[in-house]
Amino acid sequence: MARGDDWSRVEVEACVASYLMMLALELNGQRYNKTEHAEALMRKLDGRNRGSVEFKHCNISAVLLALGYPSINGYKPRSNYQSELLDVVESQLEGNTVIDTAAQAAVERPAIEIAVNESMSVWVPAPKPAKVRETASEYAPRFSPVRRDYLAREARNRSLGRAGELFVLELESRRLHGEGKKALSERVEHVAASQGDGLGYDILSFESNGRERLIEVKTTAFGELTPFYVSRNEIARSNADADKYRLYRIFDFRDKPRVFQLPGSIDGHCTLDPVTYLARFTA
Numbered sequence: 001m002a003r004g005d006d007w008s009r010v011e012v013e014a015c016v017a018s019y020l021m022m023l024a025l026e027l028n029g030q031r032y033n034k035t036e037h038a039e040a041l042m043r044k045l046d047g048r049n050r051g052s053v054e055f056k057h058c059n060i061s062a063v064l065l066a067l068g069y070p071s072i073n074g075y076k077p078r079s080n081y082q083s084e085l086l087d088v089v090e091s092q093l094e095g096n097t098v099i100d101t102a103a104q105a106a107v108e109r110p111a112i113e114i115a116v117n118e119s120m121s122v123w124v125p126a127p128k129p130a131k132v133r134e135t136a137s138e139y140a141p142r143f144s145p146v147r148r149d150y151l152a153r154e155a156r157n158r159s160l161g162r163a164g165e166l167f168v169l170e171l172e173s174r175r176l177h178g179e180g181k182k183a184l185s186e187r188v189e190h191v192a193a194s195q196g197d198g199l200g201y202d203i204l205s206f207e208s209n210g211r212e213r214l215i216e217v218k219t220t221a222f223g224e225l226t227p228f229y230v231s232r233n234e235i236a237r238s239n240a241d242a243d244k245y246r247l248y249r250i251f252d253f254r255d256k257p258r259v260f261q262l263p264g265s266i267d268g269h270c271t272l273d274p275v276t277y278l279a280r281f282t283a
Contacts, residue, residue, distance in 0.1 A: 007048075007056070012088045014044045015053065019060045020092060020099060023072050027102035034074070056085075063089045065227060068148040069103060073223040073252065093146040100148075106221065107154035111163040114257060116170045126249075126260040126269070127224055154220060155229040164219025164250045165192060165202045167257060172205040172215070179208045200237025201245065212244050219250040224258070226251065230266055238266045 007015075018041040025032045038053055045053070059081035061071035067089070071077060093099060116122070154160065169190050176185035184206045192202040203215040214237070218228040228249065238245045242264040250259050262269040 008046070009084065009088070011045050011048070012056075012085055013092070014041060015056050016060060016085075016088050016092050019057055019072065019075075020096070023064075023070070024098050024102050026072055027070065027099075027106040059085055060089060065151070067093070067144065067146060068152070069093075069099070069150055070106065070154075070222045070226065077225055090144055090146050103148070103150045104153070107150050108157060109221075109254075111157070111160040111221075111253065113163050113166045114253070116167065116174060118174075122171070122257060122259050124224070124258050124260050126262055151227060152229060154222075160219055160221065160253065161217070162193075164253060165190060165217045167219075167250065167253075168203050168215060168217045168248050168259070171259070172203060172213075176206060176208070181206070181208055184208075184210065198233065200231075200233045203248075214241055214245045216245070216247045217250065218247060219253050221254045222251065224249070224251045224260070230270075230272070235266050235272070238264065242268075 018037055022032055022034065022037055038050055041053060042048055042050065054075070055078065057072070057075045058078040061075045062077035062079040062081060063086050064071045065077055066079075169188060172188045173185045176182075176188065187204075187206065189204040190202070191199055191204045201214040201216045203217060205213040205215055207213055216230075216234055216238070218230075220226045220228065230247075238247070245264060247262040247266055247269075248259055249262065250257055252258055266272075
């Protein structure tokens with residue numbers, strides 16, 4: 001079968017089932033071999049190669065993230081999927097207590113502070129924009145019984161958020177100390193803890209010349225492309241102080257924490273999707 005031919009319903013169902021099995025294992029912290037799963041899956045398909053299977057897995061990642069679920073690390077979400085794939089994913093998630101239980105445990109699991117090991121190579125480049133930007137479709141309500149808020153629950157995991165902030169606090173102190181700025185390194189402050197969380201950033205740090213660096217920290221235990229939540233206050237602060245504002249995105253925190261940064265206005269790097277509204281009574 002030539003690559004690019006439409007997938008049959010049976011093939012799509014087999015691919016989704018294989019993906020969800022791997023996701024359950026990953027969420028539970030159990031080791032598995034992606035190659036072995038892919039080879040077993042390809043034997044059930046009509047001549048599909050490894051590349052086409054991985055592309056379909058990337059489509060499934062996009063569907064899961066759109067439904068509020070975590071996705072498998074390593075399968076970069078690709079949103080140009082067909083409606084049939086969404087239907088199949090929803091069908092296999094409905095009543096899937098294994099995924100529900102594993103996802104809930106993963107996002108609510110407490111986290112503790114991780115010391116920055118000098119041998120750690122934590123900095124990575126920020127994800128590059130797609131060469132061909134996918135056009136986001138206008139919002140259309142889909143009242144799905146399997147839609148969840150697992151990513152929002154992880155964002156509300158206070159122990160994970162605090163552990164990420166403390167990680168950055170130490171990271172910044174070490175950076176300045178390594179640049180020969182010991183006095184500045186001692187002034188790095190966890191303002192979210194010392195002054196409250198209404199400033200629009202979490203860590204007050206400095207450039208080597210003494211200029212302030214305002215750092216908002218967003219931490220996830222999942223992959224680098226996992227969507228994150230920002231408040232209107234954080235967006236406003238990033239716009240008002242774009243020249244000194246940085247968003248530090250920590251990912252894979254529980255396994256091997258890595259960090260990339262987005263300098264300046266948050267909306268200059270990310271598509272912002274309004275998912276929650278504050279409702280007020282009108283007089």
